[in-house]
Amino acid sequence: MERVALLTEVKKKKRDENLIKAKMQRTFSLRRQEVLQEPKIPEFFNKWPALLDVTEIKWEFMRLTTVPLTSKFLGELDRLTNDLIGVFNTKGGVAGKKIGAMMAKMENDMECSESEADVAGTTMAIYTVQAEGDDHDGPGGLLADVGVVLEGVEVLHNLQSINHACVMLYGLIYALNLSYPRSLKNIFEAYQKILMDLESSKLSPKVRTLKLKLLR
Template sequence: MMNFRSKLSRAGHPEVTVNSLKNKRKDQEKPAANIKKPRKAEVNFCPNIPSGETRESMEAERVALLTELKKKKKDEAEIKKKMQRTFSIRRQEVLQEPAISEFQNRWPALFDVNEINLEFMRLTTAPLTSKFLGELDHQTNDLIKVFNAKGGAAGRKITAIMAKMENNEDINVRRDCVLRCLSIYLNEDLDTLVKEYMDIESREAEADIGEKTMGIYTVQAEVDVPGDGRFADVGVVLEGGFTDG
């Protein structure tokens, strides 16, 4: 067992080769630098390429996926199938830490809320949205107790947000308020992180927030009830790229 990792390396096992010196960036060419290993729940951290496939065949599948995405009438089932098939090669690319813009150009299908959920399932075998919201709901009462103990300017902001929860039983409003309060409690600049727009086109919101390195925007239609937790559009910006919800 002492030379087990050496045997895995010679066999080309991706979880070992990803940390080899030849696969590290020039500024990290040291054995102990930036070791990549599974985090909690990352069941499929760096899987092998499927049996019978090669890097070349996986690249051909990626190109075919791009072609499918360019069609006016996309075959969603085929896109899902190709994303599942290319998961291993995509994970190996992620571990090389490419720029988000570069990665988005290669894998645009992943920047869709449905595919994000599916990719999380492939990686962890757990459903992202239901798992997150379930845990948030479970912890809400304890979080509210913590928020109520907060003083100072942050405490006043939290009190103003939590007032929206009074006499409002909408679970979405409750979740929205708790997440906003949590950001303030952690000293995040909520006004910088989240931009809210009323009755404008999504592309206008994207143009306004596009210079941010990271941010969230919401667009509420004029006919919607303010503060009801429902939006015409929600999006995330990362290094100038957008993911729509």
């Protein structure tokens, strides 16, 4: 009954955000039981559309970890940016060349991987849509939209920036109990255990090496 009432409130044009927050809190344990059964993303969001909202993603993360999502993530990223750049600059070989090229392109703007808006079949991604008439590729270009895709479904759009989309994707991974993408496992572990300081006593060798370099 609480879930149905929540669903009704979410669909209203002038919805009561405080009421939604309270009902999401009361239905948290029920929602977690469903999440652990690994439902399909579209089916889950049909039942719990409140989690398609940036504010509720942050509250859900807080319920799970007691850690504030956005301020902690972006604050630690800002604090460690210069140290991360220093670590990247010492990297040699093929990896060093790739990192150097990426850093030159980003022009000191930290970002996650981006893709075009054609996302059908994509398991997990951040997409960007370049503003019409803007010929500047990359982070310096004007963006008409930034969003998040899960299981081929656009679950968030009109986000503030690629950085913000990265934070929201991380929050959704926790909210939905998703596994880290294999190709980005080390990156997401670094987010979790270095930036967010969650389960930081258990580090993979690569993330442990990065953390030790940052502490020097």
